[in-house]
Amino acid sequence: MKSKHTAMKSLGIRTPVTIGLLSSASITLMSWLFLANRDNLQQLVVSPAARERFFTSLTTSLQDFMTLALSIVIEAAPFIVLGVTISVVVQSFSLSNKLLARLPKNKLGRALSLSFAGIAMPVCECGNVPVARSLMIKGLSARDSMVFLLSAPSINIVTFLATWEAFNFNRGVAIVRVCATLILANLTAYIVTRYVNPEQLLDKNFSAICKERHDDHGYTWTTMLSLFRSELWQIMRLLILGATIAAASQIIIPRDIITSIADNPLLAVFAMLILAFVVSICSSVDAFFALAYAHVFSVGALVTFLVAGPMVDIKMLTLLKTTFTARTLLVLTACVAIGAAVIGLGLSYVW
Amino acid sequence: MFGKLSPRNIALTFIMCYLFLYIFRLYISGNMGLYIHPRYNGFVVIMSFFAATLLLAGLVTGYRQKAAAHTESRPIRLIDAIVVIFLVAGFVLPAKPLSERTVGERGILTPTVRYSHRPDRCPTVTPTAIRGWVMQLSEFHPDCSDNKPIELIARVLPSDSVPLPDGMVYFGRVVISCCVIDARPYALPLINNTGKSHASDTWLHVFGRIRIKTLNQQPQFVIEPTNIKEIADPSKPYEYINDRSYITQPEIGQ
Numbered sequence: 001m002k003s004k005h006t007a008m009k010s011l012g013i014r015t016p017v018t019i020g021l022l023s024s025a026s027i028t029l030m031s032w033l034f035l036a037n038r039d040n041l042q043q044l045v046v047s048p049a050a051r052e053r054f055f056t057s058l059t060t061s062l063q064d065f066m067t068l069a070l071s072i073v074i075e076a077a078p079f080i081v082l083g084v085t086i087s088v089v090v091q092s093f094s095l096s097n098k099l100l101a102r103l104p105k106n107k108l109g110r111a112l113s114l115s116f117a118g119i120a121m122p123v124c125e126c127g128n129v130p131v132a133r134s135l136m137i138k139g140l141s142a143r144d145s146m147v148f149l150l151s152a153p154s155i156n157i158v159t160f161l162a163t164w165e166a167f168n169f170n171r172g173v174a175i176v177r178v179c180a181t182l183i184l185a186n187l188t189a190y191i192v193t194r195y196v197n198p199e200q201l202l203d204k205n206f207s208a209i210c211k212e213r214h215d216d217h218g219y220t221w222t223t224m225l226s227l228f229r230s231e232l233w234q235i236m237r238l239l240i241l242g243a244t245i246a247a248a249s250q251i252i253i254p255r256d257i258i259t260s261i262a263d264n265p266l267l268a269v270f271a272m273l274i275l276a277f278v279v280s281i282c283s284s285v286d287a288f289f290a291l292a293y294a295h296v297f298s299v300g301a302l303v304t305f306l307v308a309g310p311m312v313d314i315k316m317l318t319l320l321k322t323t324f325t326a327r328t329l330l331v332l333t334a335c336v337a338i339g340a341a342v343i344g345l346g347l348s349y350v351w
Numbered sequence: 352m353f354g355k356l357s358p359r360n361i362a363l364t365f366i367m368c369y370l371f372l373y374i375f376r377l378y379i380s381g382n383m384g385l386y387i388h389p390r391y392n393g394f395v396v397i398m399s400f401f402a403a404t405l406l407l408a409g410l411v412t413g414y415r416q417k418a419a420a421h422t423e424s425r426p427i428r429l430i431d432a433i434v435v436i437f438l439v440a441g442f443v444l445p446a447k448p449l450s451e452r453t454v455g456e457r458g459i460l461t462p463t464v465r466y467s468h469r470p471d472r473c474p475t476v477t478p479t480a481i482r483g484w485v486m487q488l489s490e491f492h493p494d495c496s497d498n499k500p501i502e503l504i505a506r507v508l509p510s511d512s513v514p515l516p517d518g519m520v521y522f523g524r525v526v527i528s529c530c531v532i533d534a535r536p537y538a539l540p541l542i543n544n545t546g547k548s549h550a551s552d553t554w555l556h557v558f559g560r561i562r563i564k565t566l567n568q569q570p571q572f573v574i575e576p577t578n579i580k581e582i583a584d585p586s587k588p589y590e591y592i593n594d595r596s597y598i599t600q601p602e603i604g605q
Contacts (some may be wrong), residue, residue: 014395015551029567051475055484059515060450060452063444063447063450064445064449064450064452064453066440066444067385067386067446067447067448067449067531068449068531068532069437070386070529071386071387071530071531071532072371072532073528074374074383074386074530075386075387075391075395075530077370077371077374077395077398077399077402078391078395078397078398078399079396081398081399081401081572082398085405146459149414154355167451185597186443189579222409222412222413225405225406225408225412225413226360226409226413228409229363229364229367229405229406229409230407232367232402232406233367236367236434237430237431237434238430240433240434240437241430241433241434242579244433244437246532250532251453254456255456255457255458259458279532279533280532281529281530281532281533282529282530284529285528285529286533288528288529288533289528289529289533289535289590295460295463309389332444
């Protein structure tokens, strides 16, 4: 048993979430191969033409998978480089101490300041992760960092203007998005930090880094460049993993299945939650994406997509795994999903 | 502390540099548009160059301080292997647009005929691209557009999700607002009155007029062509939201 555990550890399969992700991906892929090509599979053994059709179909799927995954990586990579650079600067020049010292001491003021901190850093969610990590290393609490991570992608100028412009026929959507994000981000951060054991909130490796680097001062260029490489690799490899899972999901789950249940308000909200989770689109342009569904889905379902997407999607969860434990992310995902669904359903009935 | 110049860190530096150089190569070869909206090209290239420079600088400074650095030998993890396999596959497989099957599954967006719009308020500009047409036709009274001349370069899209009557095909393009992840096909039904069938994915240069016909028991805008020309695949298969080149330099005459 021990040797099996050691073997898995040496392969990097160290957490339930990794095992869960890999297992579910394999099962889904195999199921899809079976269901999508059931007729082909029956004839594979006897018919060379069926075999050729099957492999052509598989090659096309693989090519589309690579195109989708690469597009996520290429689009997100510069934001991650920017975020990691800011993170290194913040850690190296004691800026984080100054920033943290300026935060209001009372809880409400602190929560509001962090909720609107994204205005000062208008990048998408990928860029915020390294910044939040650097602030946590220097002493920002898990709850405060969660408020920042969940709010900043939606509550910033770029995202607001994009939503305002995309929904120019219904500008209330942009305002509702900001309000709903503000409430849900703070509520989620409160619930997660209240009900998850403080010792199980943060990833063990990250906790160790926090202890190790908390009092670090006097960085040299060499250590800064080394820190840049280390942080960049931590985030980039998980971005690539997230991109591959998101791309595979898009190939496996046809988009028209999700959109075919738009008539029922409850199912529509559920469908948009799934879509937001699978698509993993950048928050600064997700309004234009949602716009394409405006003729099919209710405003409530669209708001659910716009609120939940930047907080938890496949790409974001893999990035957050660098910092939080699987248990924390599970509770966080559940809170966001339930909260966004309630907001969406409520809006569906009143708007 | 950060594991300075261990073989693992040298390998990681080269792997990440490779990724950023790959992005740079896509830009040079003009294939970046197959993945993301061109408005991000400058930002992506600058940040890739910046990251590659810092990584290589870290390698040089780390090498100079080799004696002071401790070596770190963490095992190669499964996730590291996935990254390497992904990058190798990206290098081996040629850059290609999304296949018609994946595009078709996303549901084709066509304009809606709405007689509820004000008939006295009509558009003053003529769109040059498919998204502009779809948006404009949906936004104004149908009488504004009936019999309006149209010239468009687009491709024949698969019509599995909402089948069209015989002799008609969906004619449109995949539109991107950020990256291929949000790609969505926009199209208009095209009456094929030339007697020649056009296979799915064929690129056409169409001249004609907008008409309103009843399809699937609903009024719908269609293109009634006066001339259809088959053309070679264009270098830019996608249409990009807010890309000014589609207004000032339409791909006419290819």
